[in-house]
Amino acid sequence: MILVIARMILFILSLYGFKWLLQQFLGFDPRIGWIAACSLNILVLYFGAFAGVLEATAIGLASAGWSLAGYALYRSFRQNQLFRPRINLITIGLLLYFLLFAYTLLNTELEHYDNFSHWATIVKFLYTEASLPTAADTIISFGSYPLGSSLFVYYATKMVGFSDGTMLIGQFLLIYSCVIALFAPIRDESRTLVVAMNFSLLAIFNYFNISIRMNNLLVDFLLPLLTLAGVAGIYSLRKNIKALSVYFILIASVLSLIKNSAIFFVGLLFIYYLYTVVGARKSFGKVWHLPVNVLAVFGAALIPYVMWTIRVGQQFSSSKHAVSLNGYRQIFLEKDAAITAEITEKFMAALTDLSSIPSQGILLFNFVMIGSYIVIRYFVKRNNSILRCTVLVDLIIVAYYIGIYSMFLFSMPTEEALVLAGFERYASSIIIFSLGVAMMVLSREIDYSLFEQGIQSRNHRSFKNLTTKKVYQVSSMGLLFFAVIMILSENNGMKYNNTMHKNSVPYAFSEIAGNQMTMNSERYLVISADKEAVENYLISYVGKYYLYSPNVDAVENFMMDDESFMNLMQKYDKIVVLDDHYTFDAMTDKLIHTKFKPGIYDVDEYF
Known part of the structure; x- marks a missing residue:
């Protein structure tokens, strides 16, 4: 165990080296630096795998990361900043969050069905064969699945050693890096209420992720988190177009390699990127620079996905879930009018079932957002953007549900479509995305609604009166208590599953x-x-x-x-x-x- 922990620390140190590089030369916010570094590593491994030198690429990446980390630590030592970390509630909370789940996951065995039908199997294949699977490698049942997260998990096993716990920690590092990025939009990290609210919403993720959880290698939780990390990073880099463009390429490229359905989230990210750069169009000089930059950035972000699509067409044309118009047409034609009607009826019933977790998530999102809008607009007397954001996200949810319905009709076999196989798991992704957007929007709006707007002037007396101070304190403590209880509950749930593993x-x-x-x-x-x-x-x-x-x-x-x-x-x-x-x-x-x-x-x- 001690050796595994030591090697894991070295692995994280290598990632830190790339994080420092991106911060130093592109001005990345430290909170988005981790997921940017992970994404950069994934892309390098991806191109190395295509070149047939996956193992050499992994070793080279680790060496480069350690060299960068060593240089960064040396510079910090010379500047007398090595032992001056930024300590606040966010840092402490995130550290405890990591240690709690990392310890549990390190002692967890894989059990979920889909780990063995694909996710763990492809990581094992990459570890032992050090190459991309071909049609001849029949042990891989779903050859069309992209390799984004699998490559990172493989990298973790290569550096730390192959085991179930190591694979889960590798996946968790991706999730945790996204979680850190969610705190980037916070305007003032010293405001306990805002930080407590963010940790509470983060804890609620676990409830809506109950069908996926973190004790497996499935990516339905990672998809919305990576998208949210992309949104948070674009917002934090909105005044640095060069860094913003690089960050978008990193996140969007990796997102497209996580799962075929991630294209929906890539589209959302691109729309927000386009909105941001259009708002900063004065930074581009001549008028034609903006469209050329946008097309170049989006094109670069799609290169890895296009490469994978071409390879799948050549190697796995008959693979389940392969992106193929002919395949979709054939699957749809297998469903007659009666079957289509039955799928539609069951889908509508699932949508209107208020006892289902996805429906509860939609209601919670709208309740929190509309309630916050009313309080800020009519009690604090300040105009805000919460209502506009709520309508926009609701439209995104509708579009996503239409996408799920289309998937049942066009790309899912009849027997699976008739039982809405995986519906709750797929729907949970958009619910988590919606709650993450709520987290970031409310972080800003609540901060702008505080009595003292000057961040440097804020202290324990920066309240309108004693009543508002008491409400602030009670609300902060209540939210922190709720977050701790929910996070401990999720961790205990995974530990309980571990005790039942002997029956699996x-x-x-x-x-x-x-x-x-x-x-x-x-x-x-x-x-x-x-x-x-x-x-x-x-x-x-x-x-x-x-x-x-x-x-x-x-x-x-x-x-x-x-x-x-x-x-x-x-x-x-x-x-x-x-x-x-x-x-x-x-x-x-x-x-x-x-x-x-x-x-x-x-x-x-x-x-």
Whole structure:
């Protein structure tokens, strides 16, 4: 554990070197520097992977980061600033947030289905093969999925060592870097009420992220956070067009590589970027400089996505979720009018279900924003932009829901679309985005509504009267208490899941087979009495991950004649008995006079 922590500190130190570089030469705000550094590392790894030198790129990146960090620390030491960190409520709160979740995640094992169907498997593939998957690498089921976050998680395992905990920490570092960036728009970091409100909304994220959580490698939580980090960075760099353009390229490029559906969020980010640079058009000199700059920046941001799209078309044209108009058309034509009507009916029912988490999120967003507008407008007597922002975000939510509905019709297989597979998980992304926007807008508007506007003049007496001071203090303490309770609740929820891990399919495989790290083509038959896990392919996917072979099948039903049973066994090289199976034991006892305990057995030796 100590060695892992030491190597993780070195990994973070390397990231710090790139953060310092971006701050020093482009003037990035320190709070957006971390996610910018992570994005820069992802893009370098991405191009290195395309060039066929992924492992060398990772080693070179780490070395460059350490060199930059060493130089930065040396300069700070020479300027007598090495031990003068900026200590305030935000710094302390974020540090405790990191330590709490990092410790839990480091001791967490992967369990969610989708980790084994793709996310953990692709990281393991990158770690062992050090190359992009091709159509021949059939262990990768979803070859069209972009590699943005997976490359960063791979990088973490390369620097720290391969394990479930390391992969989760790598993903968490991306999430945490985004969280830090959310505090960039805060105007005055000494205002406890504003900071407490931000931590409260951050804690609420966990409730609306309950179907995803941080104890897996899925990206539905990362998508809105990265978009929000992009918005926060664009706002903080609005007076520095050069740095703003570089930041947009970094964030938008990586965002497009996280997931195919991220293009929606890239579009939102581009609109805000365009709005910001048009507002600063006087900085461009001649009138034609603005459109040329915008087109160049947007084009540069799309290069990685275009590269990936071309590669998918060449390698994985038949992959599930591949971006293909012909594929969408074929899937849609498979749904007749009755099926389409049923999908529409279920989708509308999900929208109007006020007990669902996404609906609660929409109501919370509007309640908080409209309530804040009324208080500031009619009690504080100040005009504000909250209502305009609320309407704009509501329109974005509507557009996003239309996108989800279109996905069910055009790109999702009928059996999955009929049950609205993943609806709550997909919808949670836009809810988190909406609440993040609320956080940033309210941070500014509440600050501008405080009695003392001169930041340098603010102190413990900077209140209109004793009543407003008391309201401020009680509200701040209440919000901080709420944030702490919610964050501890989320952490305890993950710790509870860890205690239940021994009852999971991944745990059974890890106990029997360990985590094989050498790709092989052995044919495995997994025997399990868990009918549901067999039928939904959970056991097959988990088996492919732990046994590290694309040839893994799972069977639960052995109600067959003797000849069929023997023929089935002889199709495989090895059998993996995952748990006690009465019918299988009865057949083997009858035919070869042997009963198998959980373990791995050579077929040739017994059959």
